Amino acid sequence: MSDDLETTETPFDPSTRPGRVLIVDDEANARSALAELLEDEGYVTATASDGVEALEKLETFTPEVVLTDLKMPRMDGLALLEEGKKRQPSLAFVVMTAFGSIDTAVEAIKRGAENYLTKPLDVNSVAAIVARALEKARLSAEAALLRAQVDKRLSFGGILGDHPTMQRVLKIVGQVAPTRATVLITGESGTGKELVAAALHHNSARSKAPFIRLNCASLAETLLESELFGHERGSFTGAEKRRAGRFEQAHGGTLFLDEVSEIPMATQVKLLRFLQERELERVGGNETIRVDVRVVAASNRDLRQMVADGTFREDLYYRLNVVQIEMPPLRVRRSDIPTLAHHFLRKYREENKRPIEGFTDAALRALVAYPWPGNVRELENAVERAVVLCEGPMIDTELLPSATGPAMTRPPENGGGGLDLLIPGITMGEVERIVIERTLESVGGSTARAAEVLGISRRTIQYRLKEWRGASEIDLDE
Ligand SMILES: Nc1ncnc2c1ncn2[C@@H]1O[C@H](COP(=O)(O)OP(=O)(O)OP(=O)(O)O)[C@@H](O)[C@H]1O
Ligand SMILES: [Mg+2]
Missing domain, CATH: 3.40.50.300 (P-loop containing nucleotide triphosphate hydrolases)
Known part of the structure; x- marks a missing residue:
């Protein structure tokens, strides 16, 4: 078991900080037995006899994991789960349910519990499941922290811009x-x-x-x-x-x-x-x-x-x-355009109470390709106009200025469209990404074939894909 605990020590905290577990059960014997068991495993514990008391302990004890019974007087486990998650989204819940009432355990998982244990409890699985829940809680707390840092970096006083310039x-x-x-x-x-x-x-x-x-x-x-x-x-x-x-x-x-x-x-x-x-x-x-x-x-x-x-x-x-x-100018930092466009979309969607979901892919491509002589202000005005005029759930190209339309400052070379419209304004890394993704698309997704076409190694492609997948996960959750 202690091996299990070793692996739960988060890589972000070298100080082997012991996990903090709040045990919630209306039976005093069950509480003390669990506390003893978990303290033997190296955890710091506190106990509460129902949901109401547990909520108070969230403030005073600051647990990372809550191990809770489901049926309790005053406030039951499901209600505690809901309220606790609201207060601290990274808090991990493990619910305990009587043998035979698996339905409530399933319900608890649906509402965000990490795992469940059936009573009578199996001593070995208690420690293993709490260890896993702790690991999850720490990862999610760390992710929230990183996200807050990223947000801060991206928005110095509301100034958006991730492009190196x-x-x-x-x-x-x-x-x-x-x-x-x-x-x-x-x-x-x-x-x-x-x-x-x-x-x-x-x-x-x-x-x-x-x-x-x-x-x-x-x-x-x-x-x-x-x-x-x-x-x-x-x-x-x-x-x-x-x-x-x-x-x-x-x-x-x-x-x-x-x-x-x-x-x-x-x-x-x-x-x-x-x-x-x-x-x-x-x-x-x-x-x-x-x-x-x-x-x-x-x-x-x-x-x-x-x-x-x-x-x-x-x-x-x-x-x-x-x-x-x-x-x-905006045209030399085109990779910021999607972020800015979504920012203004949210702003004007609220202001105008329009149920608009987003931009179509073609619309985003058009926004990125347009030269924006009036820079961010022009983009802001264009998005506001599109929000007001949009009749469906998605903003499409016809509501937006077009790079190939009359406002285009120079004629598209190489038959128009494509990479050329984006230069200048994208980084070498972004060029690489576009080139690799388009090549993959054209060869039906085969990395071996794409590597051959591009004259690079297959490992390079796989390595990049892995990198971008990590990056796009952050984007999606934004
Ligand atoms: N990086 C950015 N992130 C978010 N919003 C931006 C950004 N840059 C500009 N804006 C928005 O674009 C609009 C124009 O910005 P601002 O008035 O600061 O431009 P300016 O350079 O002072 O323009 P001008 O020279 O015409 O006075 C404002 O609504 C501003 O909030
Ligand atoms: Mg100004």
Whole structure:
């Protein structure tokens, strides 16, 4: 038996931590006999006399396995199973049932119990079955933990992206968020610049102070200046009261200057001064005000080119560009498209109360192949539109923009369709996967034949398939 226990020690926990078993039975003798038996096997145990007491012990004792009788007063084993699984999905249940009432045991298995034992109990099978249940509980707890980590990695402040280019962005966001470094976020329209600016703020010690945003393109020169720095009473026509600017409002927090390329030259000087001295004067005022503000700027224009053209100050450019985050366009990270599309599908399905199940395979292929000149925003809008217009349970191609339609930026080569539409935007690993899967498809699934066609070894194919199967299991459960 102790051999059995050896193998139950989870590979994730080298400390040979003893398993924790809660024994639930209304018969005191049965409880103590089981406790003794399991403690001899090295478990830590606790007991309860019915479901109600057992639920309390879930909190105080934190078992990994519950060994429970089915027929008990107050709350029976099935009810306990249901409630316990709700509270802690990784908890493993083994139910004990009187000989001859196998129906309830079957019912318990259906509701998620790991296994059952028939009474009178066979001492040897108790230990073996509890050991197996413990192993299952630990694997499932570990899987839940891993999943939580994966989710966290994938969604830094709601920013989805598993493609290496996005993982690099998220890594930089994580590194610079806690600092006060000025950050310049560049990238095409709709690539998520504002989302990253907000993530920088929310993952910093400033997160409780304000995140103030100003679109520099939205105001005329004089208004922009007073909006940023505030003004004293009477400093210009219409300035009837003294007013604090965005910098002052953002004190302790973050000021996000969107479309920073649109700041006129005169205002650029003032912004530069703030970045150098951390102080400013209101329009029409002499008082020098010190504020603690982190500046994050964004631009979808090429500031370096503007510097070369003389329309953007070089010194300001370098002050803003302490750290630069370049947002990749969606077409160079196409493998993120399915995740994003499903994310927006869930969002707009809820919002519009539409019972839509998903995308057809053809629709997903079309989404991945489309060049998305408007990037994530365009994808979001396209999915919203499709959700609203969709009449069946599945979104199909006719509701989506098409790579071969009028919006296509270049004609499909090699007769259209296929891999060519996906390049750039997929990784070498993804190319390999597509090539191997399509070849397998065309040779009827024979790895030997596919290996011959591809000029690689059969073992390589088998090895990859095994790898991907593991990966797709994670995807499916998402
Ligand atoms: N990686 C992402 N994960 C989830 N949603 C995203 C992602 N990137 C962008 N979005 C969503 O796409 C939309 C556009 O993003 P955002 O406004 O941040 O883009 P932008 O780069 O600031 O665009 P613009 O230059 O046009 O202002 C938003 O609704 C945002 O939530
Ligand atoms: Mg924006």
